[in-house]
Amino acid sequence: MKKNIASIFLILLGMGLYSCSKEKIAPLSQENVIPLPVSVSDIDGNFQLNGNTKIVSLGDAAQLNGVAEYLKSSVYSLTALNLSTAEQEQDNAVILELNPNSGLEAEAYQLTIDDKNVRIMASQPAGLFYGVQSLKQLIPAHGKDLNGTNNSFKISAGKIEDKPEYAYRGFMLDVARHFFSVEDVKHLIDQIAEYKINHLHLHLSDDQGWRIEIKSWPLLTTIGGSTQVGGQGGGFYTQEDYKEIVKYAMDHFITIVPEIDMPGHTNSALASYGELNPGITVPEQGALPYDRSNLGVDGMATPLYTGTEVGFSTLATNKEVTYKFIEDVIREISEITPGPYFHIGGDESHVTAIEDYIPFIERAQDIVTKYGKKTLGWDEVAHAKLLPTSVAQYWAKAENAIMAIEQGAQVLISPAVKAYLDMKYDSTTHIGYTWAALIELDEAYNWDPTGLEEQIKRENILGVEAPLWTETITTRAEIEYMVFPRLAAIAEIAWTPKNLRNWDSFSKRIAFHGQRWEAKGINFYKSPKVNW
Template identity: 70%
Template sequence: MKQLKSLLFSAAVIILAFSCGQKQETVPMDQHSIIPIPVSVVPAAGSFTLDGKTAIVLQADPAQVQLIGEYLKSSISALTGLNLNIAQEDRDNAIVLALDASASDKEEGYRLAIMDKKVLISAPQPAGLFYGIQSLQQLIPAHGGKIPGVNNQFSLPQGSIEDYPEYGYRGMMLDVARHFFSVEDVKKLIDQIAVYKINHLHLHLSDDQGWRIEIKSWPLLTTIGGANEVGGGKGGYYTQDDYTEIVRYAQSRFITIVPEIDMPGHTNSALNAYGILNPGITVPEATAVPVDRKALGVDEEDPDATPYHTGIEVGFSTLDTDSPVTYKFIDDVIREISELTPGPYFHIGGDESHVTAMEDYIPFIEKAQEIVTKYGKKTLGWDEVAHAKLLPTSVAQYWAKAENAIMAIDQGSKVLISPAVKAYLDMQYDSTTHLGLHWAAYIELDEAYNWDPTELEAEIRREHILGVEAPLWTETITTMSDIEYMTFPRLAAIAEIAWSPKTARNWEDFSRRIAWHGQRWEAQGKNFYRSPKVEW
């Protein structure tokens, strides 16, 4: 009986402590779970209490930071249920967003200081404030859904963070050509990757199976070319208004959209629509499906147009590289998309064009570069483009052959690092993974993490590298849930390689931190891969 009374008394004390607003135990800042790991973390004693009376204070021109403040308000609400006010006047119990040129000598750098009465995020540019917010959110002991705060109070550790990225280009690629994904799915992905300070989303907008963006001067590209996908599904496409909305939404998350129109290979969806572009290719018989043009509202037959390709074989298609009509087509496509794209890059593909003779491929790539330049963009291309003469502003994306990347470097071009054996998110985790392929490798989480762009080849040095990108091809990916499963947790690993200094990265520490992110993903309903390499 005495023991029972003691237990009841202890329980009563605990309930009283919670009801009186006792703060939860605070994890010291040097035991944080921030991904990507910051450049510098200095812990301090004590904590800051985030509660319903905390304000978000904007110490800058509202035109520059108002949307960032509203993003922070919305994010904290989703994590904690708190509805914070946004103010202009400095005060205690506040999260202060300040534009300050002295905060960092890096364009995307930021400083985060958590004190007992205030949190200060300062940066020379708005992008730095946004990245500081991502780190702050990962210090809040809440995951959304069930609110773990005591009396809606959340204890953040005191200390300071100084941080900036290793590489200026930190990207993910989404293939919307093999399978189509809606505007809402793309916006959801943008929100998810922004958390990890990814700042480029490369959209693979055309391939043999489907054409995914409206070109007003060539309308059948979407009417016909957009009405197919792997497996013979109905496909889909983005209107120019849809694409503009994706670009706008990405900009609000400090992400640059990089459009890709693959050429001269991977072009069967264009040849479905316009036979005049077809030099006489043959679609693999087992995956060829006739195009019912009348069912799509097209009265004119086109005997030179190709059938649909519903499989995943590559390398059989090419544009007619000798035809002036081809270059009129390319000019129109690049012009219309460039007008909708504020970012600096236009990706021309250039990979796996196996039926294009090299003597035709080289002048084609050089002409495509000229057109991209004419419309004010810089050319990106898969590493095969290095066989052509590259412009100094062009970038080769190293995915397959190091010798191609080195040829680009020898011409004075930068390289974007995306080795299929390390960074391809569509590769299976292991032989039991129900999605993905494994032609390049099985890529478990530790394999996605334990490499560095400067250690792939001796001839590819830090000064040659523009950044790092993780592509997700979608031959086997059909839903947003599939995207999440193949992307997370591996994208977090790639993001840390792209952002954090090599000396700060450590697999054992990353595996501890990613487990905390798994708790947040689970609370948010995200379908992620629970790697056996991590104690989730």
């Protein structure tokens, strides 16, 4: 009898081991990729990522090496597997194939998974990078409780064919109201790259601080960069710091878009150089001095400002020194910015008379063009005559965006009521504002750029950007709290076609990302709309 019991036990144990070896995993079409790919098809089987898996690069090594290194470090962070490379195709490999003749668009990729290999194919390195981002999200690991190099991670077989809906998929960080270090910005680049964001717009100047070194106007940083909202010490990026950010962003296929706000939001410049001042006074906190009778002494430097009111400052639009200043600033920043855009702000310039504002914007636009860049500006710039290459960023008034379109310009969609990440989630959120809206996660997800105004059509839209203003935000952890999970929602709007997007699907997929954020120590908001 004992012998029979032992035999039964061994049979059951064997069945259990067999069952484990045939463990069911979710099909590829049910995985948690964000942004949702355009097409996913399932195949029976799975690929086992393990310590013997190789990385194989096919194509121009100079273009492939950075993506291969990124894949290697990402896999190690998630699994502790230290993958080595091989020069030729073989089984048990992740193959990066750069094929300019593939017919794929610049940011498109194909990701094919079977029992033998994972293959990512693209025509450009950016496409490979985005394929790697999707692959990372298929690996069932969060980087916690690692068990060494003998781990094996099953990835469902299938095929993903994917490309972005919009060419410009952006995030804006305001470093003027509160300053954030180079390391903080690089950390943020790491996070946003995972959601295929490809533009980082840096708001580098405002009333409360000037954050970029201009060698021909050194007081901008020594005086204008010395403080921030609340009066604490400020900070600024040297040009070498800025180049470091630009390079790090490029390595993650992100284009830096510098913004110098003008002619309003300029008190940090006026405090540094009085000759730029047409004669304004700095308001007490809580005052709104939009009446031009509040003008002070022409040519006198203003006091530094550490409050949060807007609209009181303006450059002297009738002085030639102002245009020398603007040209020097645009020239120096453009020389160290390889991307195509220069953002001139243009918003909330309430004390600049419209008859002064229009020629100022047009002249600033011409200077940007002179230095080989395309002009971006907040939607108010549409009151001026825009070049067809210029872009108006729709944040507040649809009629401004429509005026830009009627001039042949494109629009970048950033509606404050949907995409401003400094808006509170609900009335209990401890930081942020409510002036535009309360934006819970479902509100950030359930809209489309083509559904805002009938006259703003798909062909008029360059892309989508989610701005984060930082009047109330002082730390990296606070940035993370306001950005995640909402940026993932905006990223899906920017990447995934409207007909494929679904809140129920997204709310399930984002829970997996919450586990990843927890493992990485990201301080995200646990929306009650999601079963985390």
